Amino acid sequence: xxxxxxxxxxxxxxxxxxxxxxxxxxxxxxxxxxxxxxxxxxxxxxxxxxxxxxxxxxxxxxxxxxxxxxxxxxxxxxxxxxxxxxxxxxxxxxxxxxxxxxxxxxxxxxxxxxxxxxxxxxxxxxxxxxxxxxxxxxxxxxxxxxxxxxxxxxxxxxxxxxxxxxxxxxxxxxxxxxxxxxxxxxxxxxxxxxxxxxxxxxxxxxxxxxxxxxxxxxxxxxxxxxxxxxxxxxxxxxxxxxxxxxxxxxxxxxxxxxxxxxxxxxxxxxxxxxxxxxxxxxxxxxxxxxxxxxxxxxxxxxxxxxxxxxxxxxxxxxxxxxxxxxxxxxxxxxxxxxxxxxxxxxxxxxxxxxxxxxxxxxxxxxxxxxxxxxxxxxxxxxxxxxxxxxxxxxxxxxxxxxxxxxxxxxxxxxxxxxxxxxxxxxxxxxxxxxxxxxxxxxxxxxxxxxxxxxxxxxxxxxxxxxxxxxxxxxxxx
Amino acid sequence: xxxxxxxxxxxxxxxxxxxxxxxxxxxxxxxxxxxxxxxxxxxxxxxxxxxxxxxxxxxxxxxxxxxxxxxxxxxxxxxxxxxxxxxxxxxxxxxxxxxxxxxxxxxxxxxxxxxxxxxxxxxxxxxxxxxxxxxxxxxxxxxxxxxxxxxxxxxxxxxxxxxxxxxxxxxxxxxxxxxxxxxxxxxxxxxxxxxxxxxxxxxxxxxxxxxxxxxxxxxxxxxxxxxxxxxxxxxxxxxxxxxxxxxxxxxxxxxxxxxxxxxxxxxxxxxxxxxxxxxxxxxxxxxxxxxxxxxxxxxxxxxxxxxxxxxxxxxxxxxxxxxxxxxxxxxxxxxxxxxxxxxxxxxxxxxxxxxxxxxxxxxxxxxxxxxxxxxxxxxxxxxxxxxxxxxxxxxxxxxxxxxxxxxxxxxxxxxxxxxxxxxxxxxxxxxxxxxxxxxxxxxxxxxxxxxxxxxxxxxxxxxxxxxxxxxxxxxxx
Numbered sequence: 001x002x003x004x005x006x007x008x009x010x011x012x013x014x015x016x017x018x019x020x021x022x023x024x025x026x027x028x029x030x031x032x033x034x035x036x037x038x039x040x041x042x043x044x045x046x047x048x049x050x051x052x053x054x055x056x057x058x059x060x061x062x063x064x065x066x067x068x069x070x071x072x073x074x075x076x077x078x079x080x081x082x083x084x085x086x087x088x089x090x091x092x093x094x095x096x097x098x099x100x101x102x103x104x105x106x107x108x109x110x111x112x113x114x115x116x117x118x119x120x121x122x123x124x125x126x127x128x129x130x131x132x133x134x135x136x137x138x139x140x141x142x143x144x145x146x147x148x149x150x151x152x153x154x155x156x157x158x159x160x161x162x163x164x165x166x167x168x169x170x171x172x173x174x175x176x177x178x179x180x181x182x183x184x185x186x187x188x189x190x191x192x193x194x195x196x197x198x199x200x201x202x203x204x205x206x207x208x209x210x211x212x213x214x215x216x217x218x219x220x221x222x223x224x225x226x227x228x229x230x231x232x233x234x235x236x237x238x239x240x241x242x243x244x245x246x247x248x249x250x251x252x253x254x255x256x257x258x259x260x261x262x263x264x265x266x267x268x269x270x271x272x273x274x275x276x277x278x279x280x281x282x283x284x285x286x287x288x289x290x291x292x293x294x295x296x297x298x299x300x301x302x303x304x305x306x307x308x309x310x311x312x313x314x315x316x317x318x319x320x321x322x323x324x325x326x327x328x329x330x331x332x333x334x335x336x337x338x339x340x341x342x343x344x345x346x347x348x349x350x351x352x353x354x355x356x357x358x359x360x361x362x363x364x365x366x367x368x369x370x371x372x373x374x375x376x377x378x379x380x381x382x383x384x385x386x387x388x389x390x391x392x393x394x395x396x397x398x399x400x401x402x403x404x405x406x407x408x409x410x411x412x413x414x415x416x417x418x419x420x421x422x423x424x425x426x427x428x429x430x431x432x433x434x435x436x437x438x439x440x441x442x443x444x445x446x447x448x449x450x451x452x453x454x455x456x457x458x459x460x461x462x463x464x465x466x467x468x469x470x471x472x473x474x475x476x477x
Numbered sequence: 478x479x480x481x482x483x484x485x486x487x488x489x490x491x492x493x494x495x496x497x498x499x500x501x502x503x504x505x506x507x508x509x510x511x512x513x514x515x516x517x518x519x520x521x522x523x524x525x526x527x528x529x530x531x532x533x534x535x536x537x538x539x540x541x542x543x544x545x546x547x548x549x550x551x552x553x554x555x556x557x558x559x560x561x562x563x564x565x566x567x568x569x570x571x572x573x574x575x576x577x578x579x580x581x582x583x584x585x586x587x588x589x590x591x592x593x594x595x596x597x598x599x600x601x602x603x604x605x606x607x608x609x610x611x612x613x614x615x616x617x618x619x620x621x622x623x624x625x626x627x628x629x630x631x632x633x634x635x636x637x638x639x640x641x642x643x644x645x646x647x648x649x650x651x652x653x654x655x656x657x658x659x660x661x662x663x664x665x666x667x668x669x670x671x672x673x674x675x676x677x678x679x680x681x682x683x684x685x686x687x688x689x690x691x692x693x694x695x696x697x698x699x700x701x702x703x704x705x706x707x708x709x710x711x712x713x714x715x716x717x718x719x720x721x722x723x724x725x726x727x728x729x730x731x732x733x734x735x736x737x738x739x740x741x742x743x744x745x746x747x748x749x750x751x752x753x754x755x756x757x758x759x760x761x762x763x764x765x766x767x768x769x770x771x772x773x774x775x776x777x778x779x780x781x782x783x784x785x786x787x788x789x790x791x792x793x794x795x796x797x798x799x800x801x802x803x804x805x806x807x808x809x810x811x812x813x814x815x816x817x818x819x820x821x822x823x824x825x826x827x828x829x830x831x832x833x834x835x836x837x838x839x840x841x842x843x844x845x846x847x848x849x850x851x852x853x854x855x856x857x858x859x860x861x862x863x864x865x866x867x868x869x870x871x872x873x874x875x876x877x878x879x880x881x882x883x884x885x886x887x888x889x890x891x892x893x894x895x896x897x898x899x900x901x902x903x904x905x906x907x908x909x910x911x912x913x914x915x916x917x918x919x920x921x922x923x924x925x926x927x928x929x930x931x932x933x934x935x936x937x938x939x940x941x942x943x944x945x946x947x948x949x950x951x952x953x954x
Contacts, residue, residue, distance in 0.1 A: 036557055036599050037587070040550035045615070048546050069525050073517035073636055074551075074589075074620060075573075080513055093579050096552075098589065100574040101624040101635075110514065112551075112575065112589070122513050138522070142620070143551060147578040158578075159550055 011340075013280050018224040025274055026153045029283040029341050039151040039158035043267070046341060049291035050270050051161060055141060057193055057289075058163065058265065061185055062139055067165060070138045072119045075110040080118045084243040087117060090210020094147045096158075112145040117211065117236075117262055120166035121244035128258060131170050131250050137178070139165040154271035155228075155477050162266035168258040170250060172237065175259035179235040182263040183216040186231035194269065195286040195392040196220050196276050197400055198230055199423070199472055201448030206432050209262075213237035219447045219472060221400040222275035225421020227447050227474040230272055233263035271477070276396050277365070283342030284365050286392050287385040294322040294381060295338045299331050299350030309354050313347065316378050320385070339364060344388055345381060363388055365395075404472075408457050410441075413473075417442035423474045427467035429460035437462055438473065447472040488817075490757050495701040502751055503630045506760040506818050516628040516635035520744070523818060524631075526768035527747050528638060532618060534670050534766075535640065535742065538662055539616055544642060547615045549596045552587040557595045561720040564594060567687020571624045573635075589622040594688065594713075594739055597643035598721035605735060608647050608727050614655070616642040631748035632705075632954050639743035645735040647727060649714065652736035656712040659740040660693040663708035671746065672763040672869040673697050673753050674877055675707055676900070676949055678925030683909050686739075690714035696924045696949060698877040699752035702898020704924050704951040707749055710740035748954070753873050754842070760819030761842050763869050764862040771799040771858060772815045776808050776827030786831050790824065793855050797862070816841060821865055822858060840865055842872075881949075885934050890950075894919035900951045904944035906937035914939055915950065924949040 011028060014021040026032055031047030043051065059069075075098060082088045095111035113119065124136060141163045151157045165182060169175040183200060190196045198218035208215035212234040220230045241247070241257035250256050277284040287293050294317055298310040310324045325334045331348075338346050348360040359377055361370040361384055372380045403422030407413035416424050424444065428434060438461070439445055449469045460467050488505060491498040503509055508524030520528065536546075552575060559565045572588035590596065601613060618640045628634045642659060646652040660677060667673045675695035685692035689711040697707045718724070718734035727733050754761040764770050771794055775787040787801045802811045808825075815823050825837040836854055838847040838861055849857045880899030884890035893901050901921065905911060915938070916922055926946045937944050 033600065033603065035550055035596070036554060037550040037552050037596075040552060042550070042600050043548040045545035045547055048548055051548075052546065068522035069529065070522055071520040071525055071528075071620075071638060073512055073514040073519070074622070075514050075517060075636070077513060095579065096575045097577040098573045099576045102571050102573075119512070119514075123510065123519050126510065143548075145551070159552070161548060 011280065011282065014223065014278070021278075021280070022271075022275060023153070025278055025282050025340075031270065031274075031283075032153045037158075039148060041153055041157055043161075046291070047270060050273070050285070050289060051267055053289050053291060054193075054265075054269060055163075058189060059141075061189060062163075062165070065137075065181060065185065067137050067139045069140060071140050071142070072116055072123065074113050074142070076113055076116075076118055077108050077110050079108060080122055081111060083118060083121070084211050084240055087211035087240075091115065091146075096145050096147055113142075114144055114146045115262075115264070116140070116142075116144075116164055117166065117240060118244075120262075121240050121246060121260075124168050124258070124260075125244050125246045128168060128246055128248050130248055134168060134170045134248060134258065135174065135178070136168040137165070138167070139163055152271075152477075154268050154274075156268075160267050162264050164262060164264045167261045168241075168246065169260070170248070170256070170258065172259045175237070175261050176235055179214070179216060179233045179261045179263070182261070183218065183231070183233040186233070186263070186265055187218045189265075190218060190220065190230055190269075191393060193286070193288045194273055194276075195288075195389060195396060196230070196272055197393060197397040199448060199450050200452075201450035201472065203232075203448060204432075204435060204446045204471070206435055207446055209234045211236060211239060213239060217448050219423075219474075220272055220276065221403060221423060221474075222272070222477070223278070223399065224275070225403050225475075227423065227472075227476040228268070228272050228275070229447075229476065230269060231263070231265040234261060236260040236262070277392060278342070281336075282340035284392070285342035285344060287344045287389045290342065290344050291321060292323050292341075292343050293320045293385060294345045294347060295334075295343045296322065296324045296347045296349060297331055297334045297338065298324070298326065299348060299353075301326065303351050305354060306349070306351060310349055313349060313359060313374065313377060316374075317347075317381055319378065320381060345384060347377070347381070365392060406456055407461060410461055413438070413461050414442045417444050417473075417475075421475070423447065423472045425454070425456060425470055425472055426461040427455075427457050427459060428469050428471045429463055429465045430468035431463070434460055434462035442473075444473040444475055447474050447476065488757065488759065491700065491755070498755075498757070499748075499752060500630070502755055502759050502817075508747065508751075508760075509630045516625060518630055518634055520638075523768070524747060527750070527762070527766060528744055530766050530768060531670075531742075531746060532640070535666060536618075538666060539640075539642070542614075542658065542662065544614050544616045546617060548617050548619070549593055549600060551590050551619070553590055553593075553595055554585050554587050556585060557599055558588060560595060560598070561688050561717055564688035564717075568592065568623075573622050573624055590619075591621055591623045592739075592741075593617070593619075593621075593641055593643065594717060595721075597739075598717050598723060598737075601645050601735070601737075602721050602723045605645060605723055605725050607725055611645060611647045611725060611735065612651065612655075613645040614642070615644065616640055629748075629954075631745050631751075633745075637744050639741050641741045642739060644738045645718075645723065646737070647725070647733070647735065649736045652712055652714070652738050656691070656693060656710045656738045656740070659738070660695065660708070660710040663710070663740070663742055664695045666742075667695060667697065667707055667746075668870060670763070670765045671750055671753075672765075672866060672873060673707070673749055674870060674874040676925060676927050677929075678927035678949065680709075680925060681909075681912060681923045681948070683912055684923055686711045688713060688716060690716060694925050696900075696951075697749055697753065698880060698900060698951075699749070699954070700755070700876065701752070702880050702952075704900065704949075704953040705745070705749050705752070706924075706953065707746060708740070708742040711738060713737040713739070754869060755819070756842075758813075759817035761869070762819035762821060764821045764866045767819065767821050768798060769800050769818075769820050770797045770862060771822045771824060772811075772820045773799065773801045773824045773826060774808055774811045774815065775801070775803065776825060776830075778803065780828050782831060783826070783828060787826055790826060790836060790851065790854060793851075794824075794858055796855065797858060822861060824854070824858070842869060883933055884938060887938055890915070890938050891919045894921050894950075894952075898952070900924065900949050902931070902933060902947055902949060903938040904932075904934050904936060905946050905948045906940055906942045907945035908940070911937055911939035919950075921950040921952055924951050924953065
């Protein structure tokens with residue numbers, strides 16, 4: 001029993017120390033491991049399988065909108081990175097530089113891509129001549145490197161996995177439309193699949209992507225009241241096109257610059273799943289993203305017929321991602337493991353259940369026990385998975401709404417920032433001085449200017465001048 | 478018409494200059510493009526879609542054998558690379574070195590992975606304590622970098638995509654079994670899916686992987702009679718385990734070293750598909766790997782009802798990967814494009830066909846035309862795709878067998894090597910001196926010691942001493 005208690009005991013409670021709880025879950029649920037490469041991690045099978053499901057579902061949604069996948073080099077020659085001024089200023093301080101190939105020094109050093117705008121521009125410059133070549137709606141799945149000083153698993157690591165879409169269009173309108181389309185795709189994916197509610201909006205100029213005309217973002221709220229930027233979509237206008245000379249002959253025979261966008265989502269979403277849904281027993285995975293949705297745990301499995309029945313039930317549930325834990329561990333230990341790993345449902349099945357031709361479904365999130373006749377199990381499991389998925393989204397939404405505050409005065413703003421972790425909605429004049437001051441004085445940053453605007457007051461929370469926007473503020477990962 | 482002829486005219490014929498033909502096809506079928514990054518390429522949508530199909534099918538087969546996917550860092554600290562002596566000697570001369578992170582020089586330089594044995598060992602050293610932790614059967618899909626001096630699209634580039642499986646086992650027998658299992662998986666995949674027949678065998682000590690006890694390989698023959706190493710599977714014994722101290726407590730309570738394997742297949746298989754199946758009209762894709770299997774080409778599409786019927790036929794063929802080419806190009810131009818891109822079947826459909834309630838199926842490989850009543854089209858297309866798939870394999874096998882020669886004397890060996898591109902089967906004593914001499918004197922390397930041995934003569938083709946093995950020799954990519 002001492003050994004069995006250990007698994008659960010070793011998790012710090014989230015109320016006591018959220019950061020330590022997060023690290024404990026990441027390790028105990030076997031999502032990652034640290035490596036000899038500082039700031040880089042191993043994504044273990046349980047973690048990578050979540051990423052595969054994210055990839056699969058996002059990729060399907062991308063392709064429905066006409067996206068095609070490509071692969072570009074991982075290296076960017078220094079001269080290429082430097083072509084767009086804002087972009088190089090934003091990224092040069094945090095890239096890894098390759099200086100030698102084999103035994104020879106390189107003539108020009110190259111960085112490992114922190115993002116691939118410059119490479120796509122170089123590619124598009126050669127590919128695009130005519131309006132017939134447009135639009136280009138390309139995406140790649142790859143890893144990128146940013147030389148971060150402090151790192152945390154999934155949330156901030158020197159290398160991470162992502163997809164980056166890069167598009168080129170004939171008109172500004174079409175580019176803007178694609179930017180918003182992809183932001184909405186990300187938002188729908190987060191809500192429908194990850195059960196994470198998001199705020200859709202635009203970044204302030206200070207917070208936008210290096211080189212972008214406008215950056216759109218979806219922002220989600222973690223259990224501890226901190227915000228997480230969960231996906232971004234950038235409209236570059238023709239800035240990169242001018243820097244890289246990407247022109248096309250339009251239908252009217254005029255030479256014009258293309259309008260470009262880019263958009264990305266990363267492995268940090270695995271961190272978001274943990275921090276939105278997890279509890280003090282470990283991970284809780286939304287059914288639609290869970291690599292294993294149902295774990296069948298036989299009770300007294302050495303008794304004749306128990307394991308056979310478990311496999312039989314597994315076959316009945318073959319429409320779902322289902323496993324039988326037939327290891328020689330005790331049922332209690334198996335329960336703890338299944339809970340730690342966030343498997344949405346377990347089905348308990350012992351000699352008495354078999355006698356009564358029933359099994360016990362247990363929900364990971366609510367721990368509700370549902371005694372179900374075995375012939376009805378397949379239908380019931382489907383229903384419970386659906387219910388769990390939608391209730392997880394609802395619960396996360398309620399938590400977020402309960403931790404979203406409105407500030408009408410600067411004092412109120414500071415008090416909330418100081419005492420109540422969460423989003424703060426407040427009016428803003430639009431100038432960076434006030435944005436900087438709120439960070440300085442209240443320790444929060446602007447998360448986004450939401451598409452759904454409200455008029456809380458008429459004036460900026462900081463300077464009192466006429467307000468331009470309602471903004472979500474918060475402390476962020 | 479001048480413009481329409483251009484597409485086909487621009488391909489060099491394969492008889493005239495095979496290397497130029499290959500480069501032309503790769504470019505004209507829009508599989509890749511060159512980049513500003515020397516030796517690295519862009520894999521364009523038509524090329525990447527083939528890779529996605531390869532990934533999908535291999536990954537499915539891997540998982541059926543218990544493989545789990547993971548992701549390890551792309552960087553290897555120099556000290557880690559140096560832990561296994563043969564391995565570092567094999568790879569250090571051709572790696573790219575990262576020396577700076579952001580604005581600071583690194584304390585220890587790191588290479589971009591050329592392969593990940595050392596990283597997996599570092600990981601397994603921490604993960605494996607007990608026999609209960611074994612086997613580990615992990616794989617990752619990623620890109621790797623090898624600083625090649627001369628590069629060719631897909632066949633040899635500084636960065637390429639691959640999968641690398643890395644396993645650890647309790648016994649030597651189990652490791653050997655897994656090594657052979659994966660080699661056979663690759664061989665079956667090549668033959669069943671890519672329609673490329675392969676020779677299964679073992680590499681000589683000279684040609685084996687740096688650090689391996691044994692390297693197994695599948696070798697295929699390109700249309701020009703050159704060989705291509707198409708997949709390898711390595712048994713490391715306990716060499717890496719000793720270098721990295723990967724020990725476990727076995728059931729008998731003894732501390733033992735694990736036995737390891739690794740195995741990989743790369744984007745060079747796209748090159749193999751081109752060079753085995755292509756012709757002077759361009760690419761020919763085996764139906765099972767083709768991103769688009771059927772292209773419907775309407776004739777006189779401006780006539781009322783033609784395009785509608787084309788879309789209707791597309792819906793009838795929805796079990797296949799099917800598209801309609803409804804662009805405003807001429808049918809002849811569309812035929813050329815479909816042929817260049819290697820789409821297995823085209824379905825021609827014009828006003829007269831519609832009147833007769835029929836369509837014309839044209840096979841890309843044989844150009845056979847099959848007039849088919851529209852109600853039977855779906856069934857017929859399925860049959861023709863199946864026939865084409867198996868005939869492509871058969872044709873490639875005949876071509877390979879017709880270019881496989883047997884040499885009984887050194888003179889005969891040299892003459893074949895000089896005059897007849899293809900495989901040469903000949904006996905070998907097993908010593909590296911003879912292997913080196915055959916390279917020097919006849920310009921060929923040992924491709925493999927095939928599992929299917931024959932006794933051609935009793936003595937080594939070079940030194941005349943008693944022969945140990947029959948070996949396949951050839952010139953290779």
